[in-house]
Amino acid sequence: MSARETILARIRRSAKAEGDRAANVRARLSGAAQPLTPRQGQTAGEERTLQFIAKAESVDATVTRLARLDDLPAALAEELRNRNLPAAIRTGEDPAFDRDWGTVERTKGTGRIEEPATLSRAPLAMAETGTLVLASGPENPVTLTFLGETHFVVIRESDIQAGFEDMWAEFRNRGLDPRTVNMVTGPSRSADIGQRLQLGAHGPVALHVFVVGE
Amino acid sequence: MSAFHPTSARFKQNAREALANVNIQAAMSTTGSGFVGKRAAARAALPEFDDLRDRARDLKNHVLGHLDLYLEHYEDQVTKAGGHVHWAETAEDARRIVLEICRKAGAKTVNKGKTMISEECGINDYLEENGIQPVETDLGEYIIQLRREAPSHIIAPAIHVTVPEVDALFREKHGHLDKDRPLDHALLLAEARKILREKYFEAEVGITGANMLVAETGQSVIVTNEGNGDLSQSLPRVHIVMASLEKIVPTLEDAANVLRVLARSATGQEMSVYTTFSSGPKRDADPDGPEEYHVVLLDNGRSGMIGTEFQEMLRCIRCGACMNHCPVYQAVGGHAYGWVYPGPMGAVLTPSLIGVEEGGQLPNASTFCGRCESVCPMRIPLPKMMRHWREREFERQLTPGAARFGLGVWRMVAGRRWLYGLASRMGAFGLRVWSRGRARIRKLPLGRGWTDHRDFPTPQGGTFQGQWRAKR
Numbered sequence A: 001m002s003a004r005e006t007i008l009a010r011i012r013r014s015a016k017a018e019g020d021r022a023a024n025v026r027a028r029l030s031g032a033a034q035p036l037t038p039r040q041g042q043t044a045g046e047e048r049t050l051q052f053i054a055k056a057e058s059v060d061a062t063v064t065r066l067a068r069l070d071d072l073p074a075a076l077a078e079e080l081r082n083r084n085l086p087a088a089i090r091t092g093e094d095p096a097f098d099r100d101w102g103t104v105e106r107t108k109g110t111g112r113i114e115e116p117a118t119l120s121r122a123p124l125a126m127a128e129t130g131t132l133v134l135a136s137g138p139e140n141p142v143t144l145t146f147l148g149e150t151h152f153v154v155i156r157e158s159d160i161q162a163g164f165e166d167m168w169a170e171f172r173n174r175g176l177d178p179r180t181v182n183m184v185t186g187p188s189r190s191a192d193i194g195q196r197l198q199l200g201a202h203g204p205v206a207l208h209v210f211v212v213g214e
Numbered sequence B: 001m002s003a004f005h006p007t008s009a010r011f012k013q014n015a016r017e018a019l020a021n022v023n024i025q026a027a028m029s030t031t032g033s034g035f036v037g038k039r040a041a042a043r044a045a046l047p048e049f050d051d052l053r054d055r056a057r058d059l060k061n062h063v064l065g066h067l068d069l070y071l072e073h074y075e076d077q078v079t080k081a082g083g084h085v086h087w088a089e090t091a092e093d094a095r096r097i098v099l100e101i102c103r104k105a106g107a108k109t110v111n112k113g114k115t116m117i118s119e120e121c122g123i124n125d126y127l128e129e130n131g132i133q134p135v136e137t138d139l140g141e142y143i144i145q146l147r148r149e150a151p152s153h154i155i156a157p158a159i160h161v162t163v164p165e166v167d168a169l170f171r172e173k174h175g176h177l178d179k180d181r182p183l184d185h186a187l188l189l190a191e192a193r194k195i196l197r198e199k200y201f202e203a204e205v206g207i208t209g210a211n212m213l214v215a216e217t218g219q220s221v222i223v224t225n226e227g228n229g230d231l232s233q234s235l236p237r238v239h240i241v242m243a244s245l246e247k248i249v250p251t252l253e254d255a256a257n258v259l260r261v262l263a264r265s266a267t268g269q270e271m272s273v274y275t276t277f278s279s280g281p282k283r284d285a286d287p288d289g290p291e292e293y294h295v296v297l298l299d300n301g302r303s304g305m306i307g308t309e310f311q312e313m314l315r316c317i318r319c320g321a322c323m324n325h326c327p328v329y330q331a332v333g334g335h336a337y338g339w340v341y342p343g344p345m346g347a348v349l350t351p352s353l354i355g356v357e358e359g360g361q362l363p364n365a366s367t368f369c370g371r372c373e374s375v376c377p378m379r380i381p382l383p384k385m386m387r388h389w390r391e392r393e394f395e396r397q398l399t400p401g402a403a404r405f406g407l408g409v410w411r412m413v414a415g416r417r418w419l420y421g422l423a424s425r426m427g428a429f430g431l432r433v434w435s436r437g438r439a440r441i442r443k444l445p446l447g448r449g450w451t452d453h454r455d456f457p458t459p460q461g462g463t464f465q466g467q468w469r470a471k472r
């Protein structure tokens, strides 16, 4: 017998459950279990946006609100200047970023070993925990999320969901099936040296979010 | 210490050495409190926290009752996404499978995100013996790999290492850098970051663990704060996931329930920085990500726990809360437990996985204070299961003679009420005389195992039975 068969047979012999086990599994996989969404995962409207911003800031992200996407190039140029970063940005193929970048040099592609500043767009986010939900693909190469020294992320206000449940519902709704779903909550960190928390372990040292109105 | 050679059977001696080791004591003195306070604050901030724990428990019980079916569904989904599932009955099988994949990929170096299953299987030593260089990329794992040690905590593997030790270690191992360079917390981190950044681009294979496997979608989930697991799986050509088979959750909503209790219990965070759901290899149009995706599904004794009094241990999500709250762990640190899993969860799991002969000493390393169970997000009755192991150890005559004799005397006395009452009155009287009126006893003849490390409280008032009678 193969290892697979041996293991499955052993479990089959000992696993106990009430009712028809196969039917139980089918039901659960088709969403029969009613999840518990905490109150903090149920906000709406402007309160939701403000909650997202507050939660993101509480985990050391910084946030700017923009009225429209057209304001992004100027806002990004200013952020780069304020952070003493070169006037250059690396992005994927996202058409939202096909625009006039002015003084900022925009290159497209995957993350390289030295990547001072990268820009992604998150298709979804969760106000519950201030979490950005990114999906890998040509529009958003996954390496940009982890190799950027400073990672800039754009999220549309209308894409911010309240919590996990409405986020997953919307995720399925849009038929997304990326190789990775990357939930990002603040810049990277580690307390492995002397148990003192420091930002910028292997991923970004800084995370800046542009919350865009329309 | 290598994963092949557990020293759990020497727990007592290990513990004695750890208590006398100034470095371990210095490192441990600063641990516990941080985690404990942060978890308490996170719990207080989420009114639904305890309800979510109940649901997490129920959800995992449901999975364990249907595990064979979920595993089949999960495997189908992985295959549909273009990935491969490899079933490993033993640690040895897992080692062989991993080596084969690495060989096929022509790997010289293998990057590793943090995975306890790889520690359990002793992957690093095995790859090295076979001419492949494993590189740990989690900062804590990197430090202990350079020190050639096992982790001493499941989420903070280098928690026992002090900053001066890291400083000396980096100066020794990073010999190509200027010997007199200044180093502090931040510079040490920057140095490791730079060195590992290069490694990410060199490795042909990346190995990560999995906090969960989602049956609905065939995804593996990792949760990290550093981002190393993501670089380890996104840059090399081949991604291997090492996971034990109880990591299954049915749906994305179930995964959310576990995530809501996991980080809060572990570090007090609402969410860890990176939670990544991975399925299959990169899609055709993707410019980055691995070309191959393999899941090594490890049993190593777990399927044998289903349907037994140890089944509940399979609910464990490896958050580390039980050890953060354990007075024994906090005093002796993780290495004394002698294998991969320390603290209360290790005391229950180790004998299940490597046998009661090797690991049977660990369930004795408990005062049964019950703090572990009270904080466990999966509500695992850890003390009860330790008691099961003690019974088994006793039945199988593995308990040392002195302990058996002591238990025999205890049984004789406790079975006779008059004798028990007399003995406890005499004991309390003796302790009061010995204390010479002080509330705490510093040194106790025959009781130095206790008083060498903490004071013994002088009994106050009458015996319990005396008070009970008076109250009735």
Ligand code: SF4
Residues within 6 Å of the ligand: B315, B316, B317, B318, B319, B320, B321, B322, B323, B344, B345, B372, B375, B376, B377, B378, B379, B380, B382
């Ligand atoms: S036994 Fe419970 S508290 Fe301990 S690591 Fe497992 S889930 Fe966490």
